[in-house]
Amino acid sequence: MSFLKHHFKVSFRSFFIFLWESPTLMTWGSFLTRSLSAVLVLPLVLRSFQEEEITLWLMFAQIISLQLLVDMGFTPTFARLIAYAKGGIRDIIPFLNPKNKDENTTITTDSEPNWELIGQIRIVMQKVYTYMTLISFGLLLTVGTYFVYEPIQRMQSKSMHGWIAWGMIVFTSLFYLRGNQYSACLQGINQVATLRRWEVLVAMGGIVSSLVVLLADGGLLGMVIASQVWVILGIGLNYWLSNKYIPKVIVQEGISSQTMFLLIWQKAWRSGVGVLISFGTLRFASLYIGGGVDSAQAAMFLLGLRIVEMLNEFAQAPVYSKLPRLAKLYAERNLGVMMGVAKQGMTRSHWIFVGAFIVSGLVGNFALAFIGSKTQFPQIHEWCILGLAYFFQRFGAMHLHLFSTTNQIIWHKVNGITGLIFLIIFFLTYQYFPIYSYAIALLSSSLLFYAWYCAYRTYKEFNLQWWSFEKTVALAPFLLLLIFTSLAFAGYLSFLE
Secondary structure, three states: OHHHHHHHHHHHHHHHHHHHHOHHHHHHHHHHHHHHHHHHHHHHHHHHOOHHHHHHHHHHHHHHOOHHHHOOOHHHHHHHHHHHHHOOOOOOHHHHOHHHOOOOOOOOOOOOOOHHHHHHHHHHHHHHHHHHHHHHHHHHHHHHHHHHHHHHHOOHHHHHHHHHHHHHHHHHHHHHHHHHHHHHHHHHOOOHHHHHHHHHHHHHHHHHHHHHHHHOOOHHHHHHHHHHHHHHHHHHHHHHHHHHHOOOOOOOOOOOHHHHHHHHHHHHHHHHHHHHHHHHHHHHHHHHHHHHOOHHHHHHHHHHHHHHHHHHHHHOHHHHOOHHHHHHHHHOOOHHHHHHHHHHHHHHHHHHHHHHHHHHHHHHHHHHHHHOOOOOOOOHHHHHHHHHHHHHHHHHHHHHHHHHOOOOOOHHHHHHHHHHHHHHHHHHHHOOOHHHHHHHHHHHHHHHHHHHHHHHHHHHHOOOOHHHHHOOOOHHHHHHHHHHHHHHHOOOOHHHO
16 A cells, blocks of 8 residues: 555656646646736726726737837847757857758767857847947837827826826836846746746736736736736746756857848848838837727627637747747757657647637627626637637747748748838728738638748748648637638527627
């Protein structure tokens, strides 16, 4: 009996350690915890706030994410380069110029991490993120203020609270991008599980604080202050973790910071322009709709968009948590294992998104009615178009990230064409279907170019056949989503409205 008891304890401890150390599970945990705000905090916001406050709260979330545009693609680039150095490379030049690299190039025989090279990269990162922080602060102070002006004025007697809340967000922007710097370091050295564990704790702290504020009737201002305090705390924790896991080294004479910056800039600006165009056009369109229609429609649209984006973020975990490992496998030329890891992650990502999306569509209206929400769930037709649009957008994005592990960055070209298509279709449809225009434009731009072209570059780079790859990865979840959409447009799901 004692033997069985001991065996059970050992097995339970091993299982717990497996969960605790798994990057994918911890990433899921991080996304899930942050998504709990949709289950715990958002319902109280929808029940307690007026429509004008709900619209402003959701617009704040959209604008805060605009700070990612200032990143200019540096975070994924730095994380990838640190992963290469962690894999043992001694010369970073071939990885910054993949087209000039010999096909048989491998990492050096010394497989120990190159901490000195990581130290050189971090010196460059400190300078880059200081400049990006100043740019972010300036953009929020000007462009951000322009977009929130009208929604804040609609609050009338509470407009002063709105302006103070906005000031708190602008102030926090002075620290926000620093978190990306330390996060890139931790991802690069493959401490993803550690990073995500702390994100779970910080997110839980933010949720508890928000609930306390809502129950105490602290209003929009109290909610913003509570959330931004935890943002700053999370940045401090990432700083502590990055210094804990990366040893301090004396950087010897080597590539100068200026030379390394110029080499990294050659890759980062392509990613950055790509993010600016793709993410920027989507945020511009959402804010354009939010400020251009009445409060009820704006709140309904922004709520649906917020929910689908949270589902999208949660579904990214199986792929995005593996990006540092994929970069390391590519540096080692272990392409067989690399494709296996990528394929498994993509399959799980598709199924998680489609499953969560369908469940949300089925229970959304009932859940909002149950909590007494002042905002309705999007109409089922709009919801389905939005789901198809994000499915194909994510399909292309996962292939683009996989292709980018080669350090051949084409984001600026791909997203430039995609963004142009999106804006043309968005403005053509907005005057007739303002609430539907976002989803229609995103779906059209993905189908016309983004999804198939990103996949094509991956297939070509890694010698893959699209049918043999996608028949077990994307086909089944896509068919399930297509059936759900067909039932909605055929009228069989009208009871949901």
